Amino acid sequence: MKNSLQLLLLLCTVSIYSQVTIKQTKHDNDIKLSALPYYSFGKGIGLTSPDSLFQLNIRFRMQNRVSYIENDSENGAYDGQVRRLRLRFDGYVGNPKFLYALQLSFAPGDVGEIKDGENINIIRDAVVFYRPNKHWNISFGQTKLPGNRQRVNSSGGLQLTDRTINNAKFTIDRDFGFQVHNLNEFKDKFSYNFKTALSGGEGRNQTGKADDGIAVTGKVELFPLGAFTKDGTYFEGDIMREKKPKLLVSGAFQQNNHAQRAQGQLGNDLFERRTMKSVLLDAMFKYNGWAAMMSYMSRTTNENAVTFNPDDITESNYAFVGKGFDYQASYITKANYEFIARYSIQKVGEDIHTLAPNTKEYSIGVTKYIWEHAFKVQAELNYDTLDFFNGTSKNNWYLRFQVEIGI
Template sequence: MKEKYSMRGVFTIVFFSVCLFYSEYVQAQIPIDASWGKGIRVEAKDSSFSLKLGLRFQTLYEGEKYLESGNWNEQLLIRRYRLKFDGYAFKPNIKYKMELGISNRDTRSGGVDEIGHTANIVLDAVVKWEFTPGVELWVGQTKLPGNRERVVSSQNMQFVDRSLVNSRFNLDRDIGLQLRAVQGSGVVFREAFAISMGEGRGVVVDNPDNGRQYTTRFEVLPMGLFKSKGDYVGADIERQPSPKLAIGVTYDYNKNTPRSRGNLGSFLMDTDNNFIYSDLSTWLVDAVFKYQGLSWNAEYAHRSSSDEVAGFGYGKGFVTALGYVFKSNYEIAGRYTTVEPIGVNSSIGAAEEYTLGFSKYIVGHSLKIQSDVSYMDTTNDYIRFRVQMELAL
């Protein structure tokens, strides 16, 4: 019932927002700019604000064949449905971003322990203030400066979905402050520092013993910037005219978290319904190379703690992928993933995954069809087949 009312509230807000901006347009003739895949953009005549409205969804078919039992499971669903608002307020150096996830997969809680503790509709609600050229202060809820695969938008993925390494070790979103800087031209350096709550997006848990989360990331682009920010887009659909390489390292320390994977996972509780805490340390290293349709990327993750408490996701993982986009905008790509637990108390299960993907980019990542087939080597081996269509306005 709560989900029904919350969804109704979301659509009410969206409806009145559209009505408001249409009314402003009619009365003040605010310029409107719209193109496929770029959203609908309005800007005040006095340049006091701008707003871009975008929406997108993914329709996914997934089938799994379990090799030991011979069982075949399948599903057809709206994997993601997102509404996105961004622009600037008052001055062009004060930007904002708001994003809502409103599919059933987006809004449902991740486990029994999370029901009533998390709000999954609001993904991003952040203000970005560029107070000096190349340096921004971010305030609000958004993605932490974690592994590249997670920071790449789910609209711009190279495969149907992200890898097991990402699902087990990514930092996801949190509420707090971030300071980000970009330096250089020939060789480019990026730095990011974040202090956040440490329990994920929308958490409203009464946790008097909570700590904080501290994240720092450093990137170097020795061959300069990628065309069209291609280092954070899956596949080389821009066909980089010269070789481009980016290398990133992230360290994250999440103090006194009650969730099994820090910002994600179940809240762990003892038999007396008291939270169980652990301090999680996570290292994330990634690299991406692109040139004329060829793309290669790799990521390594390692999560540990000085006091490994049962149920937390201690482990390590590695993923690498190689792909090529033909001039016809078809792509073939392969990916290898391995995940290993650390210690006997870890909630991470050992697994290896081999994935072969095929994509057709009709209008870049704004209109595409992707498919992949994977072999999963785990305690219950299976083969998975997926087909997904993405449409973004």
């Protein structure tokens, strides 16, 4: 009892003399940064010092899912898991022009398998920004590169339960480095953004693998009919029910020099380094509850994509080269039920066509939005066909139920 009273007294003393107070202000706590297009609903939890010298915003989100999976020649199986569990902090220090953002992941699917000699992947984003005005974002640290549309979008802003097969293989994902974004978005007139990045090329949380190669990324985004409502570029589906047609077309290019991993910033280590070139094209349309997306992604290498172990020539690994198309369409009712269909084609490059299959993916889904993308219930049926070099094929499918919630 005595210890409890002492603890209560200590907490009261801290609350009286603390220099940090939680308060609701007229300003939106959400820090909108082009390199970190998290989906947000409401203002989260905000802490601002009385002298306004710093601000801290706190958010979390989680995805819980259960799937029934049936792969060709295998018995059906059930899988239940916390697919994503994220904790996010952002704010400013000293001046609102100097910002920071931190995102941590804790779910096993996020962190990945722990392997000897490799770093644990808890840190997803850790980046500082200088934002002199609304047109410029300059950043340094680890975060998403300005790549394909679906990867740039938060996984919390997806219509279906996961991204496409092409995103899984051809995305350029996160990296550590510098980025400069020039933003020129206007509500009802032609808008455009230019985004560039100079990064290490080895992906997130890499240490001890220094080399003489870097990745250079550039992206152009065009909005012929003006910007989307509530940053609608950064989430799928027309949940805002755009009153006027809105269109985005974008193109990105990256050259990753002397990459050490099979997918540039992702994948297993190669036995030899390869310079990789990625082309990423996207289009998005939204109007009155209807939405459509189309994407093209490709990766090539400067040499043969297959690499061999110099100590054992029978052991090999390869850079994943090839190209793919994604097509996606949806309609959301006034009761916030959304119906989605998606079709993906993936063709591997000639260097690896004896090692990896060509794939087609068909997906249909229904999503019920409770608090927009921040609280939603999703169901998805997915069917894949894999065609191998020797003429054989496999057909895999799964049925999935998922709940996402966050602040």
